[in-house]
Amino acid sequence: MRMITFFLVGLTVHVIFFLSIFDIYFTSPLVHGMTPQATSLAPPASRLVLVVADGLRADSFFTLHPDGSSRAPYLRSVIEERGTWGVSHTRVPTESRPGHVALIAGFYEDVSAVAKGWKENPVEFDSVFNESRHTWSWGSPDILPMFAKGASGDHVYTYTYPAEEEDFASTDASRLDTWVFTQVKSFFQSAKSNSSLRASLLEDKNVFFLHLLGIDTNGHAHRPMSQEYLENIGLVDTGVAEMVSQVEDFFGYDGRTAYVFTSDHGMTNWGSHGAGHPSETLTPLVVWGAGVHSAQRVTESQPYDDGYLQDWKLEHLRRVDVSQADIAPLMASLIGVPIPVNSVGVLPLLYLNNSDLFKAESMYTNAIQVLEQFKMKMTQKKETTLSFLFTPYQLLTESKQAEFIRKARILIQLQKYEDAISLCQSLISRSLDGLVYYHTYDRFFLGCSVVLGFVGWTSYVVLVILKTHASLNRHPSVLKQTPSHTLARLCMCVTVVITVFLLIQRSPATYYIYCLLPVPVWYSVLKESGTLTDLIQSAPSLPLWKCFGYFVLVAFGIELLVVSFFYRTMLTVGLTLLSIWPFLSGLFGKAKFRSLSWFLGCLFLSLFPLMPVVGREPNIHLVTCAGLLTLFTSLCYLWSSRQRTPLHLSDRQQFVTQMLHVAVCAYVPSLTHSSLQQKQGLPLVNQIISWTTLGSSMLVPLLSSTRLFHRLLSIFLSLTATYLLLSTGSEALFPPVLSWLMFVWINIEQEAMLAQGVSGRQELSTIDFSANIDIAKIRQLKLDDIRRSYFFVFFIITAFFGTGNIASINSFDPASVYCFLTVFNPFIMGGLMMWKVIIPFIIVMCTFETIQVATQLSSRSLFLIVLVISDLMALHFFFLVQDYGSWLDIGTSISHYVIVMSMTIFLMLLSVVTHILTSQRLILWRRPKLHFP
Template sequence: MLLFFILGLFVHFVFFGSIFDIYFTSPLVHGMTPQFTPLPPPAKRLVLFVADGLRADTLYELDENGNSRAPFIRNIIMHEGSWGLSHTRVPTESRPGHVALIAGFYEDVSAVAKGWKENPVEFDSLINESKYTWSWGSPDILTMFAKGAYGDHVFTYTYDADSEDFGAHDVTKLDTWVFDKVKEFFHAARNNQSLFSKLNEEKIVFFLHLLGIDTNGHAHRPSSREYKDNIKLVDAGMKEMVSILEHFYGNDGKTAFIFTSDHGMTDWGSHGAGHPSETLTPFVTWGAGIKYPQKVSAQKFDDAFLKEWRLESWKRQDIHQADIAPLMASLIGVPFPLNSVGILPVDYLNNTDLFKAESMFTNAIQILEQFKVKMTQKKEVTLPFLFIPFKLLPESKQLNIVRKARSYIKQRKYDEAVSLCKELIHLALKGLSYYHTYDRFFLAINVVLGFLGWTSYAFLLIIKSHFNLTRGVNKEVKKPSHLLSCSCIAIGVFVAFFLLLQDCPWTYYIYCLLPVPIWYAVLREFQVIQDFVTLLLTVPPSYFVGYLLVFILGIEILVLSFFYRYMLTAGLLAFAGWPFITQLWTRAKSISLSWIFFSLLLAAFPLMPVVGRKPDIFLVMGAGLLVLLLSLCVLTSLIKRKDSFINEELLLHLFQMLSVVLSMCVTYSTHSSLRKKQGLPLLNQIISWLILAFSLVLPLLSPTSLFERLFSILLSLMSTYILLSTGYEALFPLVLSCLMFVWIQVEQETLQQRGISCKQKVTSVRFTCSTDITQFRQLYLDDVRRAFFLVFFLVTAFFGTGNIASVNSFDLASVYCFLTVFSPFMMGALMMWKILIPFVLVMCAFEAVQLTTQLSSKSLFLMVLVISDIMALHFFFLVKDYGSWLDIGTSISHYVIVMSMTIVLVFLNGLAHLLTTKKLRLCGKPKSHLI
């Protein structure tokens, strides 16, 4: 079993890792020739203002008095420049947003492993191509562009990372710091000849990163006065900056200005997913080379924004976020960023038709260069007779389009040239996607073969362990086994040689060779398969088909629940009706009523909005009071049982109740302090971390009897969960735990109905430290239901109060009791623990179920493994590489979650075993007679 465990862990890590090789590899290539427009640019310098976390609607809309909260920007829209919406992509985070803005490509997900801070793959950017760049703002953003820049031409000025405090009294200082430093910079430049000379060069960039709006949005929500006042401050600051720049350069008319945002923000103050409030950001540009406002009588847009913002008379031009990079490069005449996939928005340019056509031609050649390099790289590592080129853009067509476009420019057919260049760009982008996903089908086939083989092997292992179909392998079976071994070795050698010829990465060897030994192990059990089929033939067809259909229906409900949370409600409603179709209702009415009540209560949670939409601290307090009330009832019950309750246990129970009270006080106090802009009190922070630290230790001091230990675990974890809650989700673990305890009683009662005697009542069962339970009985079909219940409850633990988007864009307010200074890894770790707490409660209940039902945990775990792997295979087929980026990201996340659940289940099982069976002694006292 230990060998199976190690192999199983390895296999699932391989399946889990395969998704990154298939879908998450970096799209970037290197070795292209820089491309720039061979005409004088309209601007000598560019000023880029990025208001981090600014929503388009909050900027453009008028306030309750009918006035703009950004009068300077509105004046630009009406009198000086052009405007529109910039459409971002998922994930709507600061790092990928700035990479799209400045480098022109949408960063791959591998960057999340480094917290969006480091450069997982080096890339070119506008800043790298500039003559000089000066930037001011957050160290998280500015340093990543300075890191990849060659030479000594990028100068960054950053504040300390501790300044990004969501609980600070006034976070607008993050913006005023930038404005003050820029003023000091230009004032000092007048007395510094070297700096003055650099500032008067061409092709220079000024980058002002303004983080205050984002920080205020996280701390106070985008609808707050603080968020909106911060917009006014930024608007006034920009007006002053523009004035300083124009005065410094003597109003030479050679400065281009761009104002935008990296991402928006949800109503509850988070970002990361694909809601329009996160993906729609403002884009306003003016100055050298930019068109003046264009009055129009009507505009064709599906949304109602123009009328709401009262901007229907000024032409709106929407762009994709990556299109901003080629626009900026064209304005100051630097080479387009090498990895840019943005399409130059020529309608923004106020220049000659020749300049527009030449710029568009440069854009097309720059993207075509990437296509050529990508095709060459793939061709070099593929056998000639297997290589399938991208049929829509063969080399002859490339040359034809390029020659034709150049001919149109010479003939002054500029519109035709621009149109042809756009066609070439779209084809090249399709070709880039084609070669980037070239090996996807080949890898997917091998992973699916491995999946099917491993699931089959786990199923056969269950059959061998419990059905005693074969007492051993006879001699007749051994002979073909030798032939089978030789065949598998030959297949493995052939596959390895094939991969070697194509110079494939080492991970390809694992994906392609892993199915060989797995299927070898399956085919060795041919006799078991044959005997099992024979056994099935003796089962009444209606009984077998009925059970199979119910099992398939259950799996499909689990799969659908990942897309539609209300499917969990449907499943829990079915659970509530389950006692009526069994003998449970007639034998144990009180247990059945408890099961029905808590199933219906839990069924309400998936119907509620995801966590974060409507924070309500009073619901958190209510959850704490319910826990205390339940604790008092349990305490009274235990005190009555004087023979089984000693002083040490009484003190422990009281201490855990005190911990819950402290959690409630700290949560309320922190919420109140932050609302008053007084920051996170140090005492609250210390208490929160102490409660978290002791939450996993205190249960180990409680008795190992089933009820006392499980309730001790609930109390400890609830004290931490309250600290991490902002609303109704604080009630979720309590209701889930109540249902879990009833489940334990239900399973023991169900087992007795089968005529199997249970030696102890649930209240007197004790957890044992043994790694496994002796196999008291054979496996029944009812045990498949138990395994399904576990998987269903695990999925409910995850989706009961949230979904993929809410996890990706979690509410930072959840961790404010622990820290308010921005720290992505620490905040992410706390949120992961919040997500895992319901999982731990379910796994501890599962530990009790396998104890009370007298079945080996190995058997139940194997069944859970089969169910979760079937679900994972579903999601593997449902992964999308088309449609919206939210659809793509969500489909991949589903697969990753199910695979993570299978892997994490092993560790959670170990954690649950530790929490339920281990007993610590204080001060060397002897163990209680209960242990």
């Protein structure tokens, strides 16, 4: 009962620590209540056409054919004759949803909002569509609805195709774009005979949005260098040319239409997006029509040294790069609607072909719009902070705000437009910095509270280990004899003071949890302080040098694991060091074959961190080879244990069936990818086999014997079969190699216990997971158990970063899930990829469960050491979290903490699942007993 209570408390504490990072770093930057800002001058355009070619890379669009012709001749002519062009720089994550939010709403959506919903709008935000008089949009059901749902009134109209059309196995994904262009053509044709629709179209401040998903779908399915992807660019170019002709014809060539062509994100060479590679973050931007500068020829060098201008043969035309959020105020300025109130974009004036007065007034409007957000953020923070504790942003106090506004208006009145524009740009820059300042105002305070709780929890776990699982000399102490009511009163006083302070500041409910959690944690630590006294008094009898050596090695090992999060090759270094452990510890002389197997297993496994996580070219032949290696490993596994644990008939039949199943699963990816290459779609039989394998992967092992070798082999075969179906190349070899090393680890730990003369050693051949462990034989922790716990954490990290991790999910290759489905579904596909990451976890967890049983340790003791090591890593990453530098650097530092905390929580839950997976057995039928008269 005490163990269950400790488990639940520990789980709760880690969940709180995990969630704290979202309140500290992932809170929404949005504020509400600002007044929309618009320029009073007449806009140059009456309507805007926005075309977003989803997944279009800048280089794929701008690069010419070898013969000098363009893949997009119409848009190329626009660039060279009557438009302004540049590169739109996106932010990570380079996904469709945050990309479109930046384009249309002008702000960079926080990660928590993306996680709340994909197709709909989880947070209220303003957009160009919302500010328009009417918006008509055509395209994907994944993008369009979120802008319609968040719009006030009923003036955003969406026309979407069924989600089933987004099929990566489609014979021609470009039909998604053809559908959009056809619908737009039909729309304008019907408007000619529909008087009410025609009247609406002839009004000003209208927006037409074309979302083209074909290029993205073809890129995922065939790679950006494929003929399908490149030909789709030409189809889009032709469609845009025809669409422009239709629009101009409908409006009588009145010259009042502005056009914006761009993309939400790019794509890597291997057909993925989500990370920060230039191929993902550089997207094309072409703007032409009413109010836009025509092509500007330049003779001097341009301020871009990325080397693309010469490759694109565009060095003679002025290039104007923007941040993706800058496009929203540009569109708003062209049609004269208010800039979205949450926009952080800066109006790119070089695109505008208008008077200096219009440019100055537009930039002034942009500055006031951003300043309104700053003022609202400052007011909110001031209202929830005690006056004597409030520190305003010194670069933009209320007096400085008024001075900026007054000077800007005077400069505009004096017709000093360039000076006014420069001043407004300075005001925008300070306002944006001030927004960050107030958005992160409570970060230090919350961080200190979380760190205090973290240190207290880790200290408490260490004391619990020393008290219940270590052989310390117990001595009566003054601290033990001190009544605890004084300590309880002190903690109550601290709790009251903190609560009153948070109430006065009207802090959110979660702040109470983060600030009050350290109180009971440190109360528990101080109550156990007598254990620390026992440790100090037992110090003379302890092997201090050996303890110090273990402490140094584990500290070095933790640092190595921390560095491996930044450089995966450090895992190769770690595995190489682990490979020589039997030779340094003296085990080689007692178990040469197992030591050599350990050495080779570590070296083979060390090759995987050297391979790329994403960006591999598919090699289905390696998946087939992995299936053969799995069968070979299984036969060796059976051969090594045949004398000690003979197979029963039922077990033999199950293993034969599972091995045949692995052979089938090794062949299914080859058959599937061959069918897709021939554009015959996903075979139904392959899909049935894949989903059946996935669904039964955790149930089939429960049918086997609970003897150690039998159950581990069944788990290995079942999980590897699923892993093969989710593989496209060399990563399929990872589970067989990892499983072999885990099998050797179990055996070599037996030799280590024999060498140390531990009496609790149990023969592997006699271990039955379902048997109850004799409590009397459970031993106390030894120093060597710290090594075992560290090995476990190291192998868990290796299982995570060995071949697939969060980066591979964020920038995953859809080909990995083609055996299961080809129709785009982000949640199912993400779930399948997450399960692929979890499978090596389960293999390592089952091994750790086996070692705990084999070494006669309680499941709690070793896991407590693991908990301490993981928490020290998490605390390390908490201090490494940064809020400066590039967005990618910030996101990476935060994700490392989230990964470690998630891993700790996940391991606590997975330990329960693993225990069930190894010890429980399902009996589907029983042989009837024979009764004789």
